[in-house]
Amino acid sequence: MRLILRENPNEVGDYIANYICKRIKEFNPTAQRPFVLGLPTGSSPIPTYKALIRMVKEGKLSFRHVVTFNMDEYVGLPKDHEESYHSFMFREFFSHIDIPPSQVHILDGTASDLHGECAAYEASIRAVGGIELFLGGIGEDGHIAFNEPGSSLKSRTRIKTLAYDTILANARFFNNDINQVPRMALTVGVGTVLDAREVVIVVTGARKALALSKAIEEGVNHLWTLSAIQHHPWALIVADSDATLELRVKTVRYFRSIEHVQDEVEKHHAELRAKGVTANIGGSLGIAGVLGHGSHAVHGGINDI
Incomplete structure (x- = not known):
């Protein structure tokens, strides 16, 4: 595992965007052999998305032969709801790049059979040969996607009940009204993320500092699901200065x-x-x-x- 340190969220976003751009170009994707990219939502990846959009507009990168799978979606929110992750992804990213909509995969939180939706999502990932690179963010408690503390580290895509702290944290997207925040979500599992050939995690802000220290300075622990990437052969964390506040000096120096x-x-x-x-x-x-x-x-x- 590598830890890359940058000064602020914009520098983190630029680094990750350049990294993803480089990986896509090296892969040299085609219609028959697309690059499969896992993506998160939330505020942390927005600088990365902005940098990738800029690259596409400048002609430095194309998503025509990229297939994407998002990490999660709220249960019960229609796709056109302002705070659904469908809306978020098209508003913040997909509508600004050259990816065909048919190559975008996002879980449907309004499906009549939610368990079937989760199983079909896993099958779709397998059908394209697995995910090449999974970009992820974390919560303040170290959760990846909606794999809250206590989640199985071998879990697959499934329905999850959200932790109260997560509901509180996400209330800012719902007019600061926790009563509007969905209590359940569909999410890829920790095992789903770890199956990717490469995992890149963005960690920014002082509120994520404790989670980062738990994940890289202590052992693997299902109460800090990010720590599971210690078992991944190709994991990269990119963090800003504020996110390192809980790390030991020698860890940062190393x-x-x-x-x-x-x-x-x-x-x-x-x-x-x-x-x-x-x-x-x-x-x-x-x-x-x-x-x-x-x-x-x-x-x-x-x-x-």
Whole structure:
């Protein structure tokens, strides 16, 4: 697992957007082989979405061959409700990029058979070969999607009752009236997220600081579901300064040193590519085997240090 530290939410968003852009381009998706991207809602990913929109408008990135799966949706809210996650995603992202609507997947919280809707969602993910990269945010209690504290770390897409703290936190989207906030949601499971070939988590703000420290400085614990990514072979957390307030100084220093080495690897790789050299640069930098990770080779070659 890697932890990337940036000064503020906008810098976090720019970093993640560039990372996603790079991954999509390296994947070189086609209509027959699309890049499958998992996406979150909430305030944390908005800077990332804005940066991705900017890239599309500048002609630097296309979503024509990208298939998306969103993390969750409230039970009982119509798709056209202002605070449904369908409305959120099209308002904040999909309506501004070149993705065909048929390639967008969002759970239907008004389905007549909610259990069937969840099973069908998992089947749809399998049908496209699984999720290549899952972008996620977290709650103040460390939950991923709506996998509240105590959720099974092997859970699949299902119906979940929301924790009272989550209802309080989301009341700001419902005129600060907790009575308007739905009590249940459909959500991908922790296991669904961990099945992705790569997981990228955005963590911004001081209110997420405790969750971040629990997730990376302590053991895996179902009361802090973010901690489950310790078991993922290709996990990346990108956080701003405020989100690191609960981390130990040596933890921050360690991950900054890892990033410094990674920057060195990438710079050297770019220089070799400019010269037309395709040799194993891992060996030349004393990091043997850094190119042995397929498409993740250089930009993520030390994720699992």
